[in-house]
Amino acid sequence: MLDLTKPSVIKDLMQTFDTNFSKGLGQNFLINPAVLDSIAEAAECDGEGVIEVGPGIGVLTAQLAQRAKKVVSVEIDSRLIDILNHTLADFDNVKIVNDDILKLNLPKLIQDEFDASLPVSVAANLPYYITTPILTMLLESGIPFKNIVIMVQKEVGMRICASPGGKDYGALTVLCNFYSEPEIVTHVPAGNFMPAPKVDSVVVKLKMRKESPVLLNDTKLFFTVVKAAFAQRRKTLENCLANFPGLNLSKQDAHSLLLKAGIEPGIRGERLSINEFAAIANLI
Numbered sequence: 001m002l003d004l005t006k007p008s009v010i011k012d013l014m015q016t017f018d019t020n021f022s023k024g025l026g027q028n029f030l031i032n033p034a035v036l037d038s039i040a041e042a043a044e045c046d047g048e049g050v051i052e053v054g055p056g057i058g059v060l061t062a063q064l065a066q067r068a069k070k071v072v073s074v075e076i077d078s079r080l081i082d083i084l085n086h087t088l089a090d091f092d093n094v095k096i097v098n099d100d101i102l103k104l105n106l107p108k109l110i111q112d113e114f115d116a117s118l119p120v121s122v123a124a125n126l127p128y129y130i131t132t133p134i135l136t137m138l139l140e141s142g143i144p145f146k147n148i149v150i151m152v153q154k155e156v157g158m159r160i161c162a163s164p165g166g167k168d169y170g171a172l173t174v175l176c177n178f179y180s181e182p183e184i185v186t187h188v189p190a191g192n193f194m195p196a197p198k199v200d201s202v203v204v205k206l207k208m209r210k211e212s213p214v215l216l217n218d219t220k221l222f223f224t225v226v227k228a229a230f231a232q233r234r235k236t237l238e239n240c241l242a243n244f245p246g247l248n249l250s251k252q253d254a255h256s257l258l259l260k261a262g263i264e265p266g267i268r269g270e271r272l273s274i275n276e277f278a279a280i281a282n283l284i
């Protein structure tokens with residue numbers, strides 16, 4: 001089988017199939033077998049199902065296919081499909097779908113491709129230009145994924161795994177912690193990719209929660225409160241909440257509501273825990 005982590009093999013493939021790397025589609029292919037192993041290991045997908053976003057030339061796909069019962073990989077770049085059919089020809093448990101992960105009907109794809117009883121995880125070396133939209137879509141999809149294991153730009157990984165009070169803590173942190181328990185699996189310097197990107201990366205594992213960590217009267221309202229709290233980070237919490245679209249709160253309303261929730265109105269949103277955001281939302 002081809003060693004897809006070898007730069008010379010990648011170059012040969014690109015030449016043979018008369019194609020090149022697309023910077024615009026975030027094509028930075030992994031060339032370190034140890035990192036591939038960490039992603040596949042963290043996905044805990046032995047004998048289970050995996051959705052892969054952006055297989056590229058199939059280097060991670062092959063690792064996943066050796067462990068999982070079935071891997072469904074969604075690749076937007078039609079120029080890579082012939083390469084994938086070639087590099088993954090030895091696997092009969094891989095399905096390649098040529099589509100945009102943000103446009104296809106993911107619940108239907110999962111329903112069509114996996115037994116209903118099979119746990120399904122996501123594993124991906126994500127294209128960095130659309131990391132947040134993809135992650136948000138996966139988390140909000142309502143699909144009961146077991147784990148989501150993704151390679152992301154280091155700064156995004158720090159935001160996902162941040163604690164309240166720091167500069168990295170924000171709406172993305174709250175979103176990820178609401179749906180999952182995130183952790184950094186490993187740090188991946190830029191030299192582990194071909195071509196090397198300008199930034200370093202981390203692998204993040206989001207172990208999906210089976211139950212919400214907080215009791216909410218209205219989940220949509222909770223996320224509107226979170227959005228309001230981080231919309232203008234320099235403002236106090238009461239000023240952020242007051243007159244924010246969808247909340248219907250005057251400054252006086254925001255002030256008394258925060259006091260009622262036991263939260264100092266003059267603090268900044270970045271200091272609030274998920275429980276405190278929930279307390280505010282439930283009082284509105």
Ligand code: SAM
Nearest residue numbers: 025028029030054055056075076100101125127
């Ligand atoms: N998995 C391969 C690896 O680890 O070497 C490639 C990862 S590369 C960082 C990201 C891949 O995502 C590319 O193959 C790119 O074409 C694909 N991609 C970009 N945007 C996409 C989208 N909206 N839907 C599906 N795939 C996408």
